[in-house]
Amino acid sequence: MKICIYGAGAIGGYLGVQLARAGADVSLVARGAHLAAMRERGLTLLAGEEKHTVHPRCTDNPAELGVQDYIIITLKAHSITGVIEKMQPLLGPHTRIVTAVNGIPYWYFYKHGGDYENSTLESIDPGGRQWREIGAERAIGCIVYPATEIEAPGVIRHVYGNNFPLGEPSGEITGDVQRLADLFVAASLKAPVLDRIRDEIWLKLWGNVCFNPISALTHATLDVICTDPATRALSRAIMVETQGIAETFGVKFRVDVERRIEGARKVGAHKTSMLQDLERGRPMEIDPLVTVVQEMGRLTGIATPALDSVLAMVTQRARIAGLYDGVSASTDPRALAVA
Numbered sequence: 001m002k003i004c005i006y007g008a009g010a011i012g013g014y015l016g017v018q019l020a021r022a023g024a025d026v027s028l029v030a031r032g033a034h035l036a037a038m039r040e041r042g043l044t045l046l047a048g049e050e051k052h053t054v055h056p057r058c059t060d061n062p063a064e065l066g067v068q069d070y071i072i073i074t075l076k077a078h079s080i081t082g083v084i085e086k087m088q089p090l091l092g093p094h095t096r097i098v099t100a101v102n103g104i105p106y107w108y109f110y111k112h113g114g115d116y117e118n119s120t121l122e123s124i125d126p127g128g129r130q131w132r133e134i135g136a137e138r139a140i141g142c143i144v145y146p147a148t149e150i151e152a153p154g155v156i157r158h159v160y161g162n163n164f165p166l167g168e169p170s171g172e173i174t175g176d177v178q179r180l181a182d183l184f185v186a187a188s189l190k191a192p193v194l195d196r197i198r199d200e201i202w203l204k205l206w207g208n209v210c211f212n213p214i215s216a217l218t219h220a221t222l223d224v225i226c227t228d229p230a231t232r233a234l235s236r237a238i239m240v241e242t243q244g245i246a247e248t249f250g251v252k253f254r255v256d257v258e259r260r261i262e263g264a265r266k267v268g269a270h271k272t273s274m275l276q277d278l279e280r281g282r283p284m285e286i287d288p289l290v291t292v293v294q295e296m297g298r299l300t301g302i303a304t305p306a307l308d309s310v311l312a313m314v315t316q317r318a319r320i321a322g323l324y325d326g327v328s329a330s331t332d333p334r335a336l337a338v339a
């Protein structure tokens with residue numbers, strides 16, 4: 001079973017070490033100093049007191065790797081469109097694409113049913129290129145619950161968690177998704193196979209849509225955002241808007257807003273990935289986590305005034321820092337019309 005991890009940074013590197021330790025035939029696509037370090041010294045995972053180094057194939061040229069059984073995409077979601085062409089040599093008739101990213105994935109409306117079946121979302125998949133050229137029919141959903149960081153080139157620091165729920169867009173428990181889950185479990189990861197993967201996508205996104213932009217705007221950690229009455233109330237307002245949109249698409253939330261906020265508070269003095277990206281001068285994942293919820297609100301006719309305000313500000317913050325060049329609330333006349 002040939003597995004390629006495309007964008008083997010913090011999360012992909014963690015997966016890569018664990019899969020390689022389990023004996024999987026895994027290749028990593030990466031770039032820059034991180035790639036050079038992995039080629040020279042291998043890829044090291046630091047997890048508590050444990051240290052593991054593996055030496056999988058590493059490249060910035062996917063054409064060297066040939067057709068894969070599974071491609072696990074662990075790029076920042078806004079980078080996916082940019083690699084469509086380079087990904088083509090990895091794709092065979094049976095290749096499955098696992099979207100191990102935060103936010104709404106390009107395949108969201110594949111096998112969704114209802115009025116939006118086969119729709120694409122402009123904020124995450126401009127022109128529907130991911131849907132057509134990577135293939136919605138290849139997709140397996142994946143939620144990323146762990147937190148990890150690139151501590152130095154070639155070195156991944158595990159912070160917490162090992163849970164990567166998986167699921168087919170159709171909800172079927174196919175051989176493909178079960179084989180992948182079995183491999184993850186052999187690699188000391190949790191990988192429950194879900195028959196309603198979209199519910200879990202929104203449960204994770206529920207936090208990202210509010211905590212990430214609020215943290216980038218305030219530089220507050222999760223515990224502070226969830227404790228301070230004003231930022232907690234703003235988070236709640238965005239979550240309520242988001243819940244209304246998701247439920248219109250048939251999503252069921254298994255916890256309520258207060259419990260979700262409490263869960264995030266208990267994570268502690270953690271900087272969200274969007275704040276970390278701002279501080280490190282890396283492009284911010286605004287469209288897959290925030291703009292897309294606004295776009296889905298527009299589709300359903302649900303107003304998102306709290307989200308619109310925060311999105312307008314975080315987009316401007318990111319632009320000023322030179323870390324955003326996407327479509328946003330502040331340039332989208334539909335957003336201005338409703339907000």
Ligand SMILES: NC(=O)C1=CN([C@@H]2O[C@H](COP(=O)(O)OP(=O)(O)OC[C@H]3O[C@@H](n4cnc5c(N)ncnc54)[C@H](OP(=O)(O)O)[C@@H]3O)[C@@H](O)[C@H]2O)C=CC1
Nearest residue numbers: 007009010011030031074075076077101102144146147148
């Ligand atoms: N890290 C975490 O704790 C968590 C992350 N997530 C989600 O997981 C996803 C991945 O995040 P994360 O692992 O943190 O991101 P990283 O930026 O650490 O990893 C992505 C990697 O892909 C590389 N890359 C980007 N473009 C290319 C390219 N064209 N060719 C080859 N390599 C490329 C990046 O290199 P470069 O640095 O040069 O851009 C980087 O090393 C995101 O959606 C994130 O929101 C979810 C939960 C927690």
Ligand SMILES: CC(C)(CO)C(=O)C(=O)O
Nearest residue numbers: 207208211212272273274
């Ligand atoms: C902080 C957390 C866990 C939820 O918002 C996250 O997923 C992120 O930082 O991107």
